[in-house]
Amino acid sequence: MPELDQIERWLQALFTDSDGIMAGLQHGDACKILPYTKENIENLVQPSKQLSSLERLSIYRNMYFSRLIEVMAEEFPTVQHLLGKERFGTIVTDYVSRYPSTHYSLTRLGCGFPAYLADDAIDLPEREFAAAIAMVERAMEDVFDAPLVEPIHVEVLEAIPIKRWGDIHLQTIPALRLMQLQYPVNPYITAVREKHETKVPRPAPAYIAVYRHNYRVWRVDLDAQRFALLSALQRGERLGAALELCAAIPGVDAVELTGEIGAWFQEWAKTGLFCEAKLDT
Amino acid sequence: MNHLSTPNRWNFPDLGLGLGLRPVHFKYILENWPAVDWFEILSENYMDTEGRPAYVLSQIAERYPVVMHGVSLSIASTDPVDFEYLRKLKALAERVNAKWLGDHVCWTGVAGRNGHDLYPIPYNEKTLADLIERIRIVQDYLVRPLILENASTYLSFANSTLPEEEFLRRMAEEANCGLLLDVNNVYVSCRNHDLDPWAYLEGIPYDRVVQVHLAGHTDMGTHCIDTHDGRVIDPVWELYAHVLRRSGSRATLLEWDANIPPFPEAHAELLKAQQYRHTVEAAGVSSHA
Numbered sequence: 001m002p003e004l005d006q007i008e009r010w011l012q013a014l015f016t017d018s019d020g021i022m023a024g025l026q027h028g029d030a031c032k033i034l035p036y037t038k039e040n041i042e043n044l045v046q047p048s049k050q051l052s053s054l055e056r057l058s059i060y061r062n063m064y065f066s067r068l069i070e071v072m073a074e075e076f077p078t079v080q081h082l083l084g085k086e087r088f089g090t091i092v093t094d095y096v097s098r099y100p101s102t103h104y105s106l107t108r109l110g111c112g113f114p115a116y117l118a119d120d121a122i123d124l125p126e127r128e129f130a131a132a133i134a135m136v137e138r139a140m141e142d143v144f145d146a147p148l149v150e151p152i153h154v155e156v157l158e159a160i161p162i163k164r165w166g167d168i169h170l171q172t173i174p175a176l177r178l179m180q181l182q183y184p185v186n187p188y189i190t191a192v193r194e195k196h197e198t199k200v201p202r203p204a205p206a207y208i209a210v211y212r213h214n215y216r217v218w219r220v221d222l223d224a225q226r227f228a229l230l231s232a233l234q235r236g237e238r239l240g241a242a243l244e245l246c247a248a249i250p251g252v253d254a255v256e257l258t259g260e261i262g263a264w265f266q267e268w269a270k271t272g273l274f275c276e277a278k279l280d281t
Numbered sequence: 282m283n284h285l286s287t288p289n290r291w292n293f294p295d296l297g298l299g300l301g302l303r304p305v306h307f308k309y310i311l312e313n314w315p316a317v318d319w320f321e322i323l324s325e326n327y328m329d330t331e332g333r334p335a336y337v338l339s340q341i342a343e344r345y346p347v348v349m350h351g352v353s354l355s356i357a358s359t360d361p362v363d364f365e366y367l368r369k370l371k372a373l374a375e376r377v378n379a380k381w382l383g384d385h386v387c388w389t390g391v392a393g394r395n396g397h398d399l400y401p402i403p404y405n406e407k408t409l410a411d412l413i414e415r416i417r418i419v420q421d422y423l424v425r426p427l428i429l430e431n432a433s434t435y436l437s438f439a440n441s442t443l444p445e446e447e448f449l450r451r452m453a454e455e456a457n458c459g460l461l462l463d464v465n466n467v468y469v470s471c472r473n474h475d476l477d478p479w480a481y482l483e484g485i486p487y488d489r490v491v492q493v494h495l496a497g498h499t500d501m502g503t504h505c506i507d508t509h510d511g512r513v514i515d516p517v518w519e520l521y522a523h524v525l526r527r528s529g530s531r532a533t534l535l536e537w538d539a540n541i542p543p544f545p546e547a548h549a550e551l552l553k554a555q556q557y558r559h560t561v562e563a564a565g566v567s568s569h570a
Contacts, residue, residue: 001440004408005359008391008400015396046437049475050503056436059504064396071397101395104353104366105325109397148331175332215333 002034007044010034015060018097022054024061065089068096068109075110076137078185078192079117079130082200091121107141114138129200132181136189139177139210140217146175151272157265164279166240170233171276175212178222178231180205186221213272224249225257226264230273238280287487287528291426291459293381296346296532298551298558303537307337309544314344317548321534324351324382328369342377348492348532349374350461353395354384356419356429357402357412360391367422374423381491383428383461386412386449403438404448409455416456428491429453430461433469433498433507445470446484453489460485462531463494464521465513469505478520487528495521495554496536510539512550521554525561533558 002010010033017024025036034040045053072092073080080088095116101109117124118131151173160168184206191198207227209220222230225246232242243261247254268274297318302310309315320341327338341347351370355363374382387399402408420427431449443451453460462485471478497511513521513535525531535551 004402004411005391007403007438008359008388011400012391012394012396015398015400016394043439046439048437048473048504053436055503059435059506060398060400063398063506067397101390101397102393104363104389104395105329106397107326107329144332145330145334146332148335212332215336 002044006033010044011057011060014057015064016097016100017061018065018093021058021061025054065093065096068092068101071106071109072096072113075141076113076134078133078137078189079113081192082126082130082133083124091117091124094121107145110134110138110141126200128203129183129185132183132185132206133189135179135181136185136208136210136219139179140219143175143177143210143212144217146173146212148175149173149275152269152274152277154266154269156277157269157274160277160279166238166243167280168239169236169276169278169280170239170274171236171278172230172234172273173211173275176230176234176273177210178227178234179208179210180227181208182206184221186219189219209273211271211273218271225252229261229264230268233274287490289459289491289528289531290488291491293459293491294532295530296348296380298554299346299348299532299534300547300551301350301534301536301538302338302341303541304334304337305541306544306547307333311337311340313544315544315548317345317551319346319348319380319532319534321348321350321536322377324349324370324373324384325353327377328366328373338377346380347377348534349377349379349382350430351382351384352397352399353389354419354427355387355389355395356384356415356427357386357408358388358391359411360393362415362418362422364422367419371423374425381425381428381459382423383430383459383492385430385432386452387432399432401432401434401436401438404441404443404445406442409443409448409451412452413456416452416458420456420458426457426459428459428461430463430494431466431470433463433466433473433505435473435504435506437474444476444481444484446481450484450486450489453486458489459491460489461492461494462490462524463496464524465494465496465498465517466507468514468517468520469498469507472500472505479523482520482523482527485524485527487524490524490528490531493521493524493528493531493533494536495533495551508539509536513553518553518557522557522560525557526564530558530561 010030013030014024017028024030041053047053069089069092099112114131114134117127117134121127182203184201184204207222229242229246232245299319300317302320302322385399390396467478495513496509499506499508533554537547
């Protein structure tokens with residue numbers, strides 16, 4: 001009789017075999033642990049009055065994939081909508097087979113899904129669009145659980161003398177993700193989540209911020225300047241340097257930019273995007 | 282019947298009737314502060330978040346007793362004990378002032394993986410000794426007893442030499458841990474393994490039972506699945522009444538995890554347990570006897 005360690009490894013290999021119990025027993029990782037014979041199986045797993053040993057093993061195997069597909073569908077409803085239930089199920093089955101969960105929480109299951117769609121799902125015609133959606137939906141999950149820090153108020157920014165603004169380091173909150181994408185996915189995600197008719201958009205540059213404010217998760221489209229500015233601040237650049245990067249974007253008028261940024265910062269501070277303002281000494 | 286009443290050995294309180302805390306009910310709870318006696322949380326759902334779940338839990342923990350119930354301790358795994366997981370578990374227990382914490386008699390993964398299911402082990406002397414050793418290690422770290430639940434199982438092993446209830450009794454006594462007796466799981470496992478649930482309940486050490494679980498399940502005809510997706514069926518209520526007669530009133534919790542109804546409906550299902558508790562109390566059987 002095998003030791004418990006062998007039994008657990010054998011069962012895990014069977015329960016997580018995407019080709020099914022029988023294939024797993026005969027050709028999968030499980031048969032490397034315990035060679036397949038009918039006697040071997042029945043000497044380990046007892047049949048019940050109603051079910052054979054194989055049928056009993058299949059219960060766990062079927063629940064494994066159905067549970068993980070359900071969890072992924074909750075996290076990536078727009079990707080599921082795009083692909084359809086059946087193809088989504090096939091893709092998730094492949095994803096969890098290649099990248100099985102190693103974390104105690106199911107909230108981490110989808111961490112690698114955007115990269116999987118972009119890099120591994122090579123037979124998927126819509127993979128670039130699907131990966132872009134998945135990035136945003138995963139970011140929503142990330143900011144939902146991100147560390148809580150107290151945002152600074154508008155008054156804190158207003159109290160800084162204008163001549164010192166170039167020297168400010170504005171730290172963005174941990175619950176902020178900024179993404180540059182090749183598709184305008186945000187309206188598509190909104191339409192799908194609100195159950196409206198929509199079509200797959202044509203590729204076009206898109207800039208999105210996903211953040212948490214008052215325990216709610218928000219998605220907003222940004223223009224290239226706002227994205228460049230916020231990204232530079234998130235990287236730790238001084239505001240002066242961040243503005244220089246922003247002004248260097250082709251087509252940006254530095255004078256117009258100077259006139260607009262006050263309103264941007266008012267808006268961002270109101271939505272709690274910054275948690276610290278430090279002046280270079 | 283009084284002589285059958287058995288207080289639990291740690292004097293953990295009978296918290297009354299509680300519900301599993303689920304996000305779909307957050308809004309209702311925060312707006313109504315319903316008259317439920319206590320809440321049980323799924324530990325892993327709150328260990329790594331500082332978002333809305335953490336905020337809601339902090340509000341709830343100020344007003345209700347909270348019990349922690351995990352699904353990834355993997356106490357019967359042959360992998361090394363995950364002390365980082367335990368550190369977070371312990372920190373959460375302190376943060377919410379958990380009355381007690383527990384998990385299941387199962388393993389959830391091996392070789393660093395997690396299958397996110399409650400997998401069974403063979404019930405024999407070797408697995409019992411290994412399990413007891415792990416429970417002691419975990420309890421020493423947490424500095425409190427674990428309250429471990431009988432899981433629903435869908436297969437049994439040919440090398441099992443002990444009935445599940447005897448395995449649980451010896452595990453609880455020799456590791457000095459508590460039991461969370463899931464009455465629905467008793468029904469489901471006994472159906473799946475062609476066993477008698479009444480005989481199963483006779484083997485339970487009631488002085489080790491700190492908490493009772495109730496839930497619905499799905500009857501597939503050839504077997505039952507512990508789906509937590511509906512009402513408690515009458516045979517499970519009958520088993521629950523028997524447990525109360527043996528143990529006296531115990532903290533009782535209703536789990537509802539799929540097709541979750543509005544809070545008042547789940548609460549109404551939970552309150553059905555009151556009649557069984559009243560019957561037991563009227564007969565003079567009390568966990569504080």
